[in-house]
Amino acid sequence: MTAPDVIASPIHMESFFRYVGIALFALMGLVFFRAIKGPTIIDRMIAVNVLGTKAAVILILIGCIFHRLDMYVDLALTYALLNFLASIAAARLVRRRRTTDAWHAYGMGKTNLDDQARHSEVTQ
Amino acid sequence: MNSYYHLALDIVTIASMSLGVVFFVGTAVGIVRFPDFFTRMHAASKGDTLSGLLLLFGVAVWQLHEPNLMNVLVSVKVIFISVFILATSPTAGHALTEAAFATGAQPWGKGPNDEAPTEVLGEVNNDTEVSP
Numbered sequence A: 001m002t003a004p005d006v007i008a009s010p011i012h013m014e015s016f017f018r019y020v021g022i023a024l025f026a027l028m029g030l031v032f033f034r035a036i037k038g039p040t041i042i043d044r045m046i047a048v049n050v051l052g053t054k055a056a057v058i059l060i061l062i063g064c065i066f067h068r069l070d071m072y073v074d075l076a077l078t079y080a081l082l083n084f085l086a087s088i089a090a091a092r093l094v095r096r097r098r099t100t101d102a103w104h105a106y107g108m109g110k111t112n113l114d115d116q117a118r119h120s121e122v123t124q
Numbered sequence B: 001m002n003s004y005y006h007l008a009l010d011i012v013t014i015a016s017m018s019l020g021v022v023f024f025v026g027t028a029v030g031i032v033r034f035p036d037f038f039t040r041m042h043a044a045s046k047g048d049t050l051s052g053l054l055l056l057f058g059v060a061v062w063q064l065h066e067p068n069l070m071n072v073l074v075s076v077k078v079i080f081i082s083v084f085i086l087a088t089s090p091t092a093g094h095a096l097t098e099a100a101f102a103t104g105a106q107p108w109g110k111g112p113n114d115e116a117p118t119e120v121l122g123e124v125n126n127d128t129e130v131s132p
Helices: A013-037 A041-065 A069-096 A100-105 A112-123 B003-033 B037-065 B069-103 B116-121
Strands: none
Touching: A013 A041, A013 B003, A013 B037, A041 A069, A041 B003, A041 B037, A041 B069, A069 B069, B003 B037, B037 B069
C-alpha cells in the first residue's frame, strides 16, 4: 500500500492516533478491573467481550500509526470474528448449566428462580 | 486535491474519534460502577458498539487522503469491520443477557425484599428449559 507519506494538512495525525490508543488502553484497564473482580462469570464475559472489540480497534490504530493498514485490517477482522464466536460459545455454555446450583457456584447469592419456586409453593 | 480536502478529512476524523473515546469513557465507567449485571450489560453493549463504530469510521475517513484503488479498498474493509461490529456486538450482548436470565440472575432493586422483578418477570421465568 502506498501510504500517504506527505499529507498536506497541518495536523500530525499519527500522534493523534497514538493519543487515542493510549486513552483506549487506559480505559481498557478499567474494564479489565471488572473482568478480574466481577462477582459472576457473566460479568467477566461481558468485560472480555468489550476488551476484544476494543483490541480490534487498537489493532487498526496500530496499523494507522505504522502505515500498514492493509495488513492490520485483516488481523482486526479476524479478531472481531473470534471475539464474537467466543462470546456466543460462552453464553451457550453458561445457559447449558441452567440450574440455580450453577449460579450459586458462580458466586451470586439469591436468584429469581428461588423467588419463583417460593411463589409457586405458596400458590400451590 | 487542494489542502481543504485534507483538512476536512482530518477534522472529520478527529471529531469522530474523539466522540468515540468519549463514548468509551461512558462504557468503562458504566461497567465498573453499575450495581447489577443487567445494567452493566446495558452500558457495555450500547456504548461499546457506538464507540467502536465511531473510531472505525474515523480511520476509514482518514484513509481517503490518497484516494487510489488500494486505499479505497482498505477503507471499505474498515467500514465492513464496523458493520460487522454493529451486527455482532448487540447479538453477543443479547446472548449473554439471555444466558444470565435463564440461569437466574437477580435484577437490582431498592429495598431488601422487592417483589417487583419477580412479578413482572414471572411469566418469562417459567421457560428455563434448554434447547440445545
